[in-house]
Amino acid sequence: MSSPAQPLAASLVQSVDWLAIAPPTIVAVVGLVVLVADLFVADHRKALLGWTSVAGLAAATLMLVPLLDGDRSTFCLTGDATVCSYTADRFTLVIQFLVLGGALLAALLSVTALKDARKDLPEGEYWFLLLSSAAGAALLPASRDLATLIVALEVASLPAFALVGLRYGDRKSSEAALKFFLSSVTATAVSLMGISFVYATTGTLYLTQVADRIQHVDGQFHTLAQTGVVLTLVGFAFKTAAVPFHFWVPDTYVGAPLPIAAYLSVIGKAVGFSGLILVTVVALPSYADVWGPALAALAALTMTVGNAGALRQQATRAYSAVRLLAWSSVGQAGYLLVPIAAAAYSEDAEKSIGSTVAYALMYGAVNLGAFAVAALVGRTKALNRVADYRGLYASSPLSALLLAFFLLCLAGLPPGIIGLFAKVTVFSAAVDAGLGWLAVVMAVNVVIALFYYLQWTALLFRAPEGEPEKHRVPGPVTAAIALTGVLGIALSGAPQLVLRFTDTGLF
Numbered sequence: 001m002s003s004p005a006q007p008l009a010a011s012l013v014q015s016v017d018w019l020a021i022a023p024p025t026i027v028a029v030v031g032l033v034v035l036v037a038d039l040f041v042a043d044h045r046k047a048l049l050g051w052t053s054v055a056g057l058a059a060a061t062l063m064l065v066p067l068l069d070g071d072r073s074t075f076c077l078t079g080d081a082t083v084c085s086y087t088a089d090r091f092t093l094v095i096q097f098l099v100l101g102g103a104l105l106a107a108l109l110s111v112t113a114l115k116d117a118r119k120d121l122p123e124g125e126y127w128f129l130l131l132s133s134a135a136g137a138a139l140l141p142a143s144r145d146l147a148t149l150i151v152a153l154e155v156a157s158l159p160a161f162a163l164v165g166l167r168y169g170d171r172k173s174s175e176a177a178l179k180f181f182l183s184s185v186t187a188t189a190v191s192l193m194g195i196s197f198v199y200a201t202t203g204t205l206y207l208t209q210v211a212d213r214i215q216h217v218d219g220q221f222h223t224l225a226q227t228g229v230v231l232t233l234v235g236f237a238f239k240t241a242a243v244p245f246h247f248w249v250p251d252t253y254v255g256a257p258l259p260i261a262a263y264l265s266v267i268g269k270a271v272g273f274s275g276l277i278l279v280t281v282v283a284l285p286s287y288a289d290v291w292g293p294a295l296a297a298l299a300a301l302t303m304t305v306g307n308a309g310a311l312r313q314q315a316t317r318a319y320s321a322v323r324l325l326a327w328s329s330v331g332q333a334g335y336l337l338v339p340i341a342a343a344a345y346s347e348d349a350e351k352s353i354g355s356t357v358a359y360a361l362m363y364g365a366v367n368l369g370a371f372a373v374a375a376l377v378g379r380t381k382a383l384n385r386v387a388d389y390r391g392l393y394a395s396s397p398l399s400a401l402l403l404a405f406f407l408l409c410l411a412g413l414p415p416g417i418i419g420l421f422a423k424v425t426v427f428s429a430a431v432d433a434g435l436g437w438l439a440v441v442m443a444v445n446v447v448i449a450l451f452y453y454l455q456w457t458a459l460l461f462r463a464p465e466g467e468p469e470k471h472r473v474p475g476p477v478t479a480a481i482a483l484t485g486v487l488g489i490a491l492s493g494a495p496q497l498v499l500r501f502t503d504t505g506l507f
Helices: 002-012 022-037 047-062 065-069 090-117 123-142 146-164 171-202 207-216 219-239 249-255 258-283 285-311 320-343 349-378 397-411 417-432 436-460 475-493 496-501
Strands: 072-077 080-088
Touching: 022 047, 022 090, 022 123, 047 090, 047 123, 080 090, 080 123, 080 146, 080 207, 090 123, 090 258, 090 349, 090 475, 123 146, 123 258, 146 171, 146 258, 171 207, 171 219, 171 249, 207 258, 207 285, 219 258, 219 285, 249 258, 249 320, 258 285, 258 320, 258 349, 285 320, 285 436, 320 349, 320 417, 320 436, 349 397, 349 417, 349 475, 349 496, 397 417, 397 436, 397 475, 417 436, 417 475, 417 496
Parallel strands: none
Antiparallel strands: 072 080
């Protein structure tokens, strides 16, 4: 009686490819270690938790190197090794590099921010939440079924709500966290309903099977499937801060600790855009006539509203520097949406997706660099106004030069060659797909953005009002600024490396 049961049991037991899942697993394990260690580490030695977290993120990033040899998959469907829940292909590795590298830079900024906070931020909880969110963000690009995708999305998002509102007794921080939480939960509920409709019409959650089966849905379920596609897109549009789902961004960035604002601006977008790519291009290519025009309209609206919001910021308003970066990130989200929309119309969808990934890498490096300099200035200028950056060159020449470089990269002007290269790549993706009108909207928005980026850049080199205030740069902040600066300058010297690195291998 036992012999037939043994082969059946054996067929249900799968071997796990531990190397493939190593990057998110290391981050999650280090997060648990930090949480437990917090109970035993004395208050004056809490900095050890931060450096342990930094080391864990560095180790997880290094574990991407052995995975470059070829695609690896695990947690596959019994009897069909080609249908898997976790795949470490080129697309996964590029996004994981962006996520883990970004989280590492945010962690370096956090080491100094926590020291300056003087117990306003609980260190053990802070590091556990940051690492938990980073683990979910690293899992998401590898997800190849809708259930894993949503779980990874929420694991990345839920700790972020707590991080935004973690500062003790700060009303502004609590309000920002509440707005972020309520709007995100609503978006998640909408996308879950959409996914349930897709599952109801296809009978599967695996992305490749959804792509195949949704083409053969009975006519009576066609409307249900279309509704599912639209509702699913709404949830991911929120995560990418696309207009009109962007309203939480400025208040959340201002209310959050600055390293968390930097983290959300880059890692939050990487999570949203990688999920959007997997849902649209991998799972729903046959519904390109639904999501293509929707994403094109969202891209145009997002870049226009984002740049208009940044343009309205007054230099003397409290937190105007962070607000400007927040609105700028909304505008940048519009540019990132352009190639995904173009993939619906293009004969070479992989090239279009590569343009989004290339732009995301450029944006991630220089935006984190801009936030790192903002964190430095914020140590002496608590209100962090754009006006506070006047004469920064006189007090901190290298920081001012690097911030100017980062802003010029975001504007797409030399010497920020990588920014110009990324914008041209996105622009050509729209033109090649026949979306000439979207390319025109993008060109107009790039010109609008020049005004506020150049205005801020010029302010750095103006004569300071009064005696210039020297900025003492802590080691971790120096490391964060230096790393982003070196990366931005290196990519500006050899921008073709980005496109070679972003051959996604999704198809």
